[in-house]
Amino acid sequence: MGEQKILSPENGYSELTAYLRAIGVRHLLVVHDGAYPHLQVQSVIERLPETCGIAVTSFNDLQPNPRYTSIEAGVRLFREAGCDAVLAVGGGSAMDVAKCVKLYADMEPGDVPFVKREATANRIPLLAVPTTAGTGSEATRFAVIYLNSVKQSVAHDSILPEAVLMDASVLDTLPDYQRRATMLDALSHAVESFWNVNSTEESQRYAAEAIGDVLRYQDGYLCNEPEANSGMLWAAHKAGQAINLTKTTAGHAMCYKITSLYGAAHGHAAALVNRKLWPWTLRHLDRCIDPRGETYLKDAFDRLAAAMGCSTAEAAAQRFSDLYDELGLPVPRAKAEDFPVLCASVNPERLKNHPVALTAEDIEALYHEILSENTEKVD
DSSP: OOOOEEEOOHHHHHHHHHHHHHTTOSEEEEEEOTTGGGSHHHHHHHTHHHHTOOEEEEEOOOOSSOBHHHHHHHHHHHHHHTOOEEEEEESHHHHHHHHHHHHHTTSOOOSSOGGGSOOOOOOOOEEEEEOSSSOOGGGOSEEEEEETTEEEEEEOGGGSOSEEEOOGGGGTTOOHHHHHHHHHHHHHHHHHHHHOTTOOHHHHHHHHHHHHHHHHHHHHHHTTOHHHHHHHHHHHHHHHHHHHHHOOOHHHHTTHHHHHHHOOOHHHHHHHHHHHHHHHHHHTGGGBOOTTOHHHHHHHHHHHHHHTTOSSHHHHHHHHHHHHHHTTOOOOOOOTTHHHHHHHTOOHHHHTTSSBOOOHHHHHHHHHHHTOSOOOOOO
């Protein structure tokens, strides 16, 4: 994986246009979500034909938890329009679709879905403009797509964007709920990466910096202050760099179905899980599956506590839960028949990254704890 080029929005986004020229882009496919028309960068991109002689084709056939049909449509448009580069502008869903369009653009359509075939690297440039401070997807080699309502995890080194435009102005119009949920997504990424069995000194450094930045900038960010918006955007990016090295753990494995069943945003769902999973994990350190051993794991949780500004691991877990409560986010109302569906949705591969072994019974008990404080359903 090569080092990413970070672009500044200064001087009328001149670094973005210069970069596109430098890599020889002739026809850009812009994969974007609904925020795109409200962004300053949109006018710069739409003027590329006049300013740089670069043709632009837009694609916005996507939705939260993007479907495989969007990938097929995006690949078809890329090929039919004669595009030679992809620019993602948006949150996690736009990033996921753009990554997959780039990865599969030179593959022939067929009866077997792209996501079920082995992909190879190609020379198609991929750039990203993150518009939320949460997913950190612009810093990862991962994407999530749903094929026939079943989550498909895509991982390939070549879908790490080559260049990222870090433009905090994109957060100015972020809705309040998304502002809170995406902040929790960034924090959950950093926390899960820190305790991950795949953690390294490098990943834990990224994670600790991300945690510190989230806590430092949260008040100003929630008030939509420009400096804090910039700090939170970088916090999410650092958290993305951390999970790019480690992947996520049980917190994410258990959150996806919460999103699809109850409509909670991804970061909201991840925090719902982690606020109960964190103290549960601390109570079961004797089940450590990290090859570095239980003593190492206890030390890792102590260092995670320090990153959270706390003196003990238990206090850090409580601070995470308190932050969730302070944000005023509801807990979805679960029905009895939901729990078997939730338990069946958990990807065992993600559980291998969690530092403590979970049984099927543990997962069911955790879901009851996570969803037990029944309030109104998330709209």
